Amino acid sequence: MADHLSQSFEKSAMTNEEKRNHKSELKKQFVAFGLMIFLTFLAFAAVATDFVPRSLAIPFILILAIVQFALQLLFFMHMKDKDHAWVNVFMITGIFITLPTIVALMLLIGVTKF
Incomplete structure (x- = not known):
């Protein structure tokens, strides 16, 4: 009875254009995630190595946080979608x-x- 469940499903409900859009969106999300990881690393490195002077450390980290916040809203909260x-x-x-x-x-x- 359940033999058909072990077989692969060849057809997809998505059209080729939808598949391309899905792959493109997935790439964009991975790039945004990598950028956010890099910004987090940059903030930690700036404080740990005194790369940024003490007087500019807090504004620098706040700018990085605002950029990360915007990326999260646009890509992971889908605010860019219509x-x-x-x-x-x-x-x-x-x-x-x-x-x-x-x-x-x-x-x-x-x-x-x-």
Whole structure:
């Protein structure tokens, strides 16, 4: 009864164009992942080897973090895709609510030292 499950499935529901798009997307995700690993290594190396002066270390690492954040949003959260409009709206709204909240809390903690 289950003999047909051991046989390979020759036909695919995807067209050749969909297969090419899928391979292209997979390549882009691997490149983005490799770039994010490189940026992480660069941040660790910059701090560990004093490659970046102390006064520029935090801005340098924040810039690397922003680039990584953008790559993650575009490639792994699929914000570059056209059919995710509502997801994009909610994520951008969340960012615009979160950033002022974090800044306000940092200012509050910085002003009232415990």
